[in-house]
Amino acid sequence: MKFVTYDGGKTGLIKGDGVVDISSHCTGSGQAAMESLISNYESLKGDLEKLAKDGDATPLSSLKLDAPLPRPGKILAMGGNFLENGAKKPAPMWGFTKSLDAVLAPGGTVVLPDIDANIFHHEAELVLVFGKNGENIKSAEAMDYVFGYTCGLDVSARIFTDTPAPARVPNTLPISSAKSYNGFAPMGPCIVTKDEITNPQNLHVELRVDGELRGDYNTNDMGNTIEESIEYVSAIESVSPGVVFYLGTNHQGLGAMQDGDNIEITIEQVGSFSFNVSDPLKRKWAKGVDQETAKAVREGTSGPGRSVRPL
Known part of the structure; x- marks a missing residue:
């Protein structure tokens, strides 16, 4: 259903x-x-x-759709969880959380904040919805805790300074301020119960900007399975009905979000929705896929958006 x-x-x-x-x-x-x-x-x-x-x-x-979960108890997320079409090997797991204020409904508008960001990236992701309370969940039992799935965007402001970023602290899920501005977690259009998904580890994901295909990947590119990912995050954070879990993205189709864009995500067997982008500062970036980021992530030479700046 x-x-x-x-x-x-x-x-x-x-x-x-x-x-x-x-x-x-x-x-x-x-x-x-x-x-x-x-x-x-x-x-x-x-x-x-x-x-x-x-x-x-x-x-x-x-009807006017809201986000299916307008204010979930938690927004959990996996980072670096894809193999970039087989170019990388699975890495140690890490993740983060997003502010609950980041949720955006289908048809809504993301307003890019007045910050010195290299670029604002769209990240199309399969989002899992938990169905019951749990913690320290073992991978063999993980799917028993899943209620269903929805579509989501992890909007990311790429902010870099001359100060080196601190090392990640193992076994923590810190809030990502660069991914937590208002509207940076669009979700929709619905929650599909897990029994209607043939195999969540084999779903086609597409993202289009003004009709142009950018994101185009399959969830079978995950470096860590959904079950392994649930085991990882539930060892750090408890889960409950309605908590959502962004499962990560393939970075080969990322691109700039900029003023006037209409962005649509479609996930096989789940659905599709779109939202709009507004930038009061009218910043501009090259259209299309951010090939520098795609190459850097694929080859493991730097993080996404490190060498990109507004035109």
């Missing part, structure tokens, strides 16, 4: 090209309602299946 949050906090079940209002089966609205649905899904499943068959649906085109 596919679930959405819409029209200011209602909870809905997607039926074809429409949405059945299931708010009466949830407690509260918005984030609280979706969390109650996830927590009670097994007991609600029979009623939801009936609504999916017989419920009256309102056309999706007439």
Whole structure:
């Protein structure tokens, strides 16, 4: 099944090209309602299946979608988790968290902040939604804790100074300030329950900017499996229903986000949505894929966006 949050906090079940209002089966609205649905899904499943068959649906085109989880309890994320189309070998795992204020709904607008960033990159990612409480989860049991998946963008401001960055502290998930500005975590359009995904480790991900294909990869390029990634983060942070987990990206299709862009992400079996970009400073970068970053990450010579500057 596919679930959405819409029209200011209602909870809905997607039926074809429409949405059945299931708010009466949830407690509260918005984030609280979706969390109650996830927590009670097994007991609600029979009623939801009936609504999916017989419920009256309102056309999706007439609704305003919110992020399916407008304010998750945590936004966890993996870093450097892809092999760049087989060019790299799996590296020690690391990750980070994002501010809850970063969530953006489909159709929303990311406003690029007034900071001295080399570039603002779009990172299209499969996002996992946890379904129950857990910590220190072993990989063999990891999928039991998954409720479903959604699409997400990890918007990243690449900020570099003359001061060397401190070494990563093992077994921590620090908040990334450069990835936590308002609107830097677009999510949507829905949550797809895990039973509808044939194999989350084999999904095609695409990202387009004004119709131009940039991101184009498969989740089978992950260096660490989803199960291994869950084991890693849950040893550091506890999880609960509605916590989201960005699983990382392939860097070969990154590019600049700039004023006036319309950015669309599509993930096979999950869905697609788009959002807009505004930059009050009207900064400009080269259009298309950031080939310098793609090469640097592929060859392991530097971090993304280190040598790029506005035109």
